[in-house]
Amino acid sequence: MREAWRCLLGLCLLARSASPASPQGAANPFAGQQMPPDPCYDDAGAARRCIPEFINGAFGKEVAVSSVCGWPTSSRSCSMVERGEERPSVRTCQICDAADPWRAHPPSYLTDLNSAHNLTCWQSENLHTSPNNVNLTLSLGKKFEITYVSLQFCSPRPESLAIYKSMDYGKSWTPYQYYSSQCRRMYNRPNKAAITKQNEQEALCTDSHTDLYPLSGGLIAFSTLDGRPSGKDFDNSPVLQDWVSATDIRVVFSRPQLPRELGAGEGGGRPDEDPMVPSTSLPAYFYAVGDFQVGGRCKCNGHASRCLKDKEGKLVCDCKHNTEGPECDHCKPFHYDRPWQRASAREANECLPCNCNLHARRCRFNTELYKLSGRKSGGVCMNCRHNTAGRHCHYCKEGFYRDMARPITHRRACKACDCHPVGAAGKTCNQTTGQCPCKDGVTGITCNRCAKGYQQSRSPVAPCITDCESYCKPVKGNLKINMKKYCKKDYAVQVNVLDMVTVGDWAKFSVNVVSVYKSRGEPLKRGDNILWIHMKDLACKCPKIQMRNSLVIQWRDIWTRRLRKFQRKEKNGKCSKA
Structure with missing residues (x-):
């Protein structure tokens, strides 16, 4: 057996030695494999819009419910089961016990794997022992862009239902959609109001999906953009971009169906006569949901292709395009040459670094300069180093001049003028040549010597004067008065x-x-x-x-x-x- 392994090893070595060398050095047989391309950049490396994959944001997440059957004690509930169009429905009853896994209907069944062959349902308490309103609250853990919210029922669908969203992790709630056969009475909204650009960010009410039948398996699905006028131009509609954003979703079952075959008493009246359900008329009615889905994408504003968990376990965008933040909603430090913008299909709108010629580590955005530049550049460098100055640290500060032998990005691109304190008329020199401004009769790039025809004096004001012999002939001998x-x-x-x-x-x-x-x-x-x-x-x-x-x-x-x-x-x- 050992000889066989040796032979096999010899064949492998022979095969490797006979194969051509890989570009990576051939030491690693997997060296030729490449990383998958980044969806946020094209083949040329240019930025482009990228979005995380579409997911069911509710899958596997915990749902907070205001009511669950079988707790703290077991309870008995009954429901009507359809047997076909020609056969009457049959009343069936069962025991719900939260302590017994086989008889429990916990809220985890709302977001588990939905299978038609093994349907699991969350179930509320019987309505004669609890309020009519039952809430389901889902925290997505991060801001999402919601496409739809759907509920598949194991019981008859509620007669009235409201969907709310939160954008601040449950601190405040905004109506998302209403369903009711009596929109005006239940929610003070008209039924099936026309959607215009003026109200496309408001919750509407409809009487669709509020029928009694089917008694089980009924679906309610709310599409956030369906019928919204600006939906076709979503990239340019901040209103709808805000409309689809949510960190939490809450579903409120406001009122159940009241058919007589479900046990409503003769004196219970018609359901459109009273929005509150008499507890005595529903001896064994409940809400039951088999699947709760929230379809959408992790909100990253077009600057990330995926969301990851940070060190604290929070879901955040894997930001690209020089952006950062939970939703890639602002530019990274030093990338303020233009204002942050959401990416669109036409333009990635990546954040651009300030042009400081490698002489500054901080910059700020100036709106006026951005407008004056034709909306191309608005970055202003701060605390320019290496003796540079200017909006882009693009020229030498006072007392220094450009060394043309070095690029402006070189840390020693600016040389000291070193103007002579007496011979120069100032400390500032020519930015290109380094020539200091000399006083009369003084010459030299730093004004450190007298020009031809001048001689040095002791005066700090006129350090070089015309040669005295040609200007003022000195007196020879003793001074006499005649x-x-x-x-x-x-x-x-x-x-x-x-x-x-x-x-x-x-x-x-x-x-x-x-x-x-x-x-x-x-x-x-x-x-x-x-x-x-x-x-x-x-x-x-x-x-x-x-x-x-x-x-x-x-x-x-x-x-x-x-x-x-x-x-x-x-x-x-x-x-x-x-």
Whole structure:
């Protein structure tokens, strides 16, 4: 036997070695199998509408009932059984005991596997021992889009029945549909009212499906969209999209049938005379349902193809298209470039990420920008990083410029301007070239040197000035005062320099005039005064002004007599000869 296995193994190895290598490496015989395609995307990877499979949302779920037979004690109930069109119905009775599995009719029979060969029925208490109203409440565990609600009866169908829905897990209830032979009297609704676009989201009432017969096996089926005008354009009807949505379904049996053969007394009257059933007239009547179905789909707004249970055991959509939420009803963070929308047959309406060029982790939606863009883009990036700024983090912030050698998505796409604090006129540079705005006479991409024909000064206002030798010829040797110089000057004064401030290209000096020897034009007075000198002159020391010193040359007391002498000669007309 061992030799046979060895031989078989050898054949397998030979077969594998002779087969061509698979694209996956041939180590795994199942490597060539592919995952099934995602229904939410086409072959090209483009998003498209996808919906979960159609199911009976009630199957296997627990139904809360307000009444069940055989509890707390067993009870006897009777019903009429049809034997054919020509043969009269036969009355049959049975015992219901919730403690005996063979005689019990629990609510679990409402949503178990429905089989015609093994029909199981939930049954209420006899109506002479309980209220006429009996409720069935089904929690779907999640919001569904309901297509139909159906009930198959083991007893005669109720004469009046109401279906309600809840969209908030049973906190509030909205009428869904009414059935009654007396719609106005039971539910204050007209019978078979016309459905228009104005009332297509309202519960209607009909007398159909309220007949006595069949005594067993009768069906009531409510279609949520049947006859609704906007049903053909469901994708574009928010009203009907809301209308079919429900988290819970409640069925209220309001009033049973009252045929005489079911035991109604002579004094019970006709059923249309009193909406409440006299308890004495129904010694053994009950409601019984064999199958309770709620057909529909897990509500995912076209952005998921299935629903799964989360870590807490709750049913949620397996969302695609960058959506999230129990119903895929909002966009994932950072996917706010356009508002969330439900998917349609024409457009998947997937949520789009904000275009932040990889420089931001958060963004927000701006309605006005979205409208201005022709409803194409409304995302605004928040807290741009890497020295970027703008709605899309698409340009460099103040003090930085683009490095054109790198794409805008690079984390170092923006370089610091590094403008010289003295040579530059500001901190902002050209976004493309990085050129800083330089002051007069300053050059360089960061304004860090003087241009040709300029020399550096000590002034922070005018750091580079025209070469002083060409602008203001420096004085050589000792400074002297003679008659010729005296005559050429407009002013000859003795001042003390007190203070200086810069105003633009000018220096404003506060001076104290001690003596006035010559003043051509507007006369000068002794005392405090203001002196304006251009910064270029000041930098070239034309004149040389020093704080706490006299102007233009350091004053000497012996010059007083000389200046008085020049003053007298000027009055005598000597300056015209000089």
